[in-house]
Amino acid sequence: MKIAALSDIHGNLAALEAVLKDVQRHGADVIVNLGDIFSGALYPSQTADRLMALGFPTIRGNHERQVLSGDVSRMSASDRWAHISLNAQQMEWMRNLPTTLRIENDVLLVHGTPGDDLTYFLETVEESGCRPATQNEVEERAGDIDAGLILCGHTHLQRSMKLMDGRLIVNPGSVGLQAYSDDHPFPHRMEMGSPHARYACITKTSSGWDVEFHFVEYAWDDAAAIALSNGRPDWANALRSGFC
Structure with missing residues (x-):
């Protein structure tokens, strides 16, 4: 079995x-979508139409939860843009997405960690910034989840870790945004360092799960121009460079 994780x-x-x-060029048996689908400065509604038609196994992330909160006055600029752009049918589709999803019995989809869409799985944020999580930290976050493969998102960073019992945690990186800054729980930056769109393919073999990370060129200068026209120079810079 080969899974393409977005x-x-x-x-x-x-x-x-x-x-x-x-x-399509590499081939996959199933494509999964790990959330944070629409919020930003680009094309929420058109992206919704595309994904709704494809019907991939999909979970919602923290941004879907925030967009669905309904309190526009308290939303970030990215969530507000999604909220005003999505129509009623698209909002209902988003509302019906699960927060976690199990496929093929052995594969669990989460956005942050199994219990929290805001906690980073493979990174740890401290007062000094963000660093890769230790083995013990990841083991604790995984707990006793009975899944050989756990796919997570949220950090926009491509990374994987194999646990002591053989379980594999994989973050495929971000399709749509290669850098952002946040202040939860402390101010920090997440930066891939190049503008390429990212995803991962994970293949079941006789010895377990193998992961391949991919990065893809697209017209990021055009995307940056759209973000700038929508009043988001922060997004424009991140889209062009992969840095905040």
């Missing part, structure tokens, strides 16, 4: 199309 599309339709084309 996450953190953030309404970047051009990046999504490039990734889907690359997945």
Whole structure:
């Protein structure tokens, strides 16, 4: 079995199309979507139409939860853009997405960690910034989840870790945004360092799960221009460079 894992599309339709084309070239038995689908500065509604038609196994992330909160006055600029752009049918589709999903018995889809869509699985944020999580930290976050493969998103960073008992945790990186800053629980930056769209393919073999990380070119300068026209120079810079 070969799974193509996509996450953190953030309404970047051009990046999504490039990734889907690359997945077709590499082949996959199933494509999964790990949440944070629409919020941003680009094309929430068009991205929703594309994904709703494809019907991939999909979970919602923290941004879906925030968009669905309904309190526009308290939303970030990215969530507000999604909230005003999505129509009633698209909002209902998003509302019906699960927060976690199990496929093929041995594979669990989560956004952050199994119990929290805001906690990073493979990274740890401290007062000094963000660093890769230790083995013990990841083991604790995984707990006793009975799944040989746990797919997570949220951090936009491509990373994997094998646990002591053989379980594999994989973050495929972000399709649509290669850098962002946040202040939860402390101020920090997440930066891939290049503008390429990212995803991962995970294949079941006789010895377990193997992961391949992919990065894909697309028209990121055009996407940055759209973000700038929508009043988001922060997004424009991240889309062009992969840095905040």
